[in-house]
Amino acid sequence: MGTQLHMFLFPFMARGHMIPMVDMAKLLAARGVKVTVVTTPLNSIAISNSIHTSKSLSVSNIHLLILKFPTAEVGLPEGCENGDSVIAPAMFPKFISALNLLQTPFEEALMEHRPHCIVADILFPWVNDVAAKFGIPKLSFHGTCFFSFCAMEFVRIHQPYNHVSSDTEPFLIPHLPGEISFTKLKLPDFIREDIKSDVTDFLKTALESDSTSYGAIMNSFYELEAEYADCYRNVLGRKAWHIGPLSLCNQEIEEKSQRGKESAIDEHECLKWLDSKKPNSVVYVCFGSMTKFSSDQLKEIANGLEACGKDFIWVVRKVNGEDKEEDKKWLPEGFEQRMEGKGLIIRGWAPQVLILDHPAVGGFVTHSGWNSTLEGIAGGVPMVTWPVAGEQFYNEKLVTEVLRIGVGVGVEKWVRILGDFIKGEGVEKAIRRVMEGEEAEEMRNRVRELGEMARRAVLENGSSYSDLDALITELKLKFI
Numbered sequence: 113m114g115t116q117l118h119m120f121l122f123p124f125m126a127r128g129h130m131i132p133m134v135d136m137a138k139l140l141a142a143r144g145v146k147v148t149v150v151t152t153p154l155n156s157i158a159i160s161n162s163i164h165t166s167k168s169l170s171v172s173n174i175h176l177l178i179l180k181f182p183t184a185e186v187g188l189p190e191g192c193e194n195g196d197s198v199i200a201p202a203m204f205p206k207f208i209s210a211l212n213l214l215q216t217p218f219e220e221a222l223m224e225h226r227p228h229c230i231v232a233d234i235l236f237p238w239v240n241d242v243a244a245k246f247g248i249p250k251l252s253f254h255g256t257c258f259f260s261f262c263a264m265e266f267v268r269i270h271q272p273y274n275h276v277s278s279d280t281e282p283f284l285i286p287h288l289p290g291e292i293s294f295t296k297l298k299l300p301d302f303i304r305e306d307i308k309s310d311v312t313d314f315l316k317t318a319l320e321s322d323s324t325s326y327g328a329i330m331n332s333f334y335e336l337e338a339e340y341a342d343c344y345r346n347v348l349g350r351k352a353w354h355i356g357p358l359s360l361c362n363q364e365i366e367e368k369s370q371r372g373k374e375s376a377i378d379e380h381e382c383l384k385w386l387d388s389k390k391p392n393s394v395v396y397v398c399f400g401s402m403t404k405f406s407s408d409q410l411k412e413i414a415n416g417l418e419a420c421g422k423d424f425i426w427v428v429r430k431v432n433g434e435d436k437e438e439d440k441k442w443l444p445e446g447f448e449q450r451m452e453g454k455g456l457i458i459r460g461w462a463p464q465v466l467i468l469d470h471p472a473v474g475g476f477v478t479h480s481g482w483n484s485t486l487e488g489i490a491g492g493v494p495m496v497t498w499p500v501a502g503e504q505f506y507n508e509k510l511v512t513e514v515l516r517i518g519v520g521v522g523v524e525k526w527v528r529i530l531g532d533f534i535k536g537e538g539v540e541k542a543i544r545r546v547m548e549g550e551e552a553e554e555m556r557n558r559v560r561e562l563g564e565m566a567r568r569a570v571l572e573n574g575s576s577y578s579d580l581d582a583l584i585t586e587l588k589l590k591f592i
């Protein structure tokens with residue numbers, strides 16, 4: 113028996129980044145790797161909960177290493193350790209300063225534990241220098257897919273948006289297969305050279321330094337986006353291992369419902385509600401962990417849901433929290449009474465994977481975050497894409513134009529947290545397109561097939577299973 117491979121996993125403190133990395137920890141542990149997840153006190157609670165819902169004995173290979181989050185040092189309120197509590201724009205720079213201050217304790221932890229490899233979120237660019245200093249290989253986790261990462265890099269490097277005369281004039285993304293066009297309005301503010309946001313420098317450094325990593329671990333599977341996986345490796349010229357969909361490592365009801373945060377609804381109650389519905393009859397509406405729509409936008413969504421006449425589960429996170437009194441500002445009068453039995457509103461956190469995997473769910477209105485998109489694909493559910501920020505407008509392109517498993521709701525503008533504005537009629541129309549008629553049937557067939565491919569990819573000898581094997585073998589051969 114050789115020495116056990118030991119990997120440090122360092123997830124960025126936001127749900128959409130922590131959730132897949134905790135799944136990654138479980139997957140690596142199941143292959144006999146010793147995993148140390150490095151995080152901060154409050155985030156460790158959610159991570160520990162998700163690890164311990166697993167019945168697999170291999171989770172004993174997972175350890176938590178807790179670094180104090182320097183909230184006081186940077187002037188953040190106590191308890192503000194996660195991206196989802198960084199709401200006011202003025203808090204962003206402070207949060208970034210706090211992340212940078214983690215470098216010294218991280219180095220001390222490395223010195224003490226001497227792992228063979230580090231997997232760190234792309235949003236910790238300083239880990240590259242630290243890893244080089246200690247002679248440890250560092251793998252990146254981007255939290256997105258090959259398609260969107262390539263698109264983002266080609267746009268960043270070649271700046272094709274400088275050759276259009278308006279924010280709405282389309283330009284082609286250079287080097288990206290498939291003639292994908294885009295507009296300036298859909299670009300993240302941190303990419304554009306002509307505007308500067310409070311996080312521009314931070315995100316630019318992260319993207320620029322990424323090419324010096326040993327490689328990247330992708331939450332995707334080869335069959336989903338083969339052309340783009342090849343493009344990443346051959347055109348961008350970087351190493352990558354695709355090991356997803358990571359969410360599929362959760363098999364049991366408890367595991368699926370305790371990912372990231374405690375659900376605001378009892379999972380059995382939720383399943384009972386879904387069990388009472390016909391196959392493909394329910395639309396699931398959720399915009400991830402960061403988006404917080406205005407009351408006016410929520411009202412339009414309510415109107416759209418009522419007008420389309422479908423049963424629905426709608427997850428609501430509002431600008432001013434989950435205060436019930438606030439409901440009056442955004443719920444159309446009598447909405448909940450009229451929708452009784454037809455619609456379920458979840459105020460807070462939903463057991464998303466459990467819902468998407470249920471046969472009653474026939475459509476997913478999503479902000480197109482990569483985790484949600486891939487979970488929708490794994491569940492075989494066609495999507496209404498409603499990108500808000502991040503790289504979500506690229507993910508929308510993959511879903512609607514390349515894979516053709518969804519339709520866009522019609523948003524045109526990248527707006528962090530709050531999103532572009534869509535009227536109720538637009539919501540109704542898009543939901544009907546993914547739930548009714550021939551076009552919907554074709555999308556459903558395609559996404560179902562992809563869902564089956566996803567399941568095969570993570571089984572023994574599947575493409576993701578084998579790529580994880582290849583990664584572990586390479587690390588063992590070279591670095592133990």
Ligand code: UDP
Nearest residue numbers: 128131400401402461462464481482483484
């Ligand atoms: N999620 C969940 N319940 C919710 C909202 C989100 O379980 O009510 C999970 C979802 O399944 C996904 C993650 O949170 O795994 C969100 O990641 P994504 O990349 O889709 O979006 P982000 O939150 O990063 O914008």
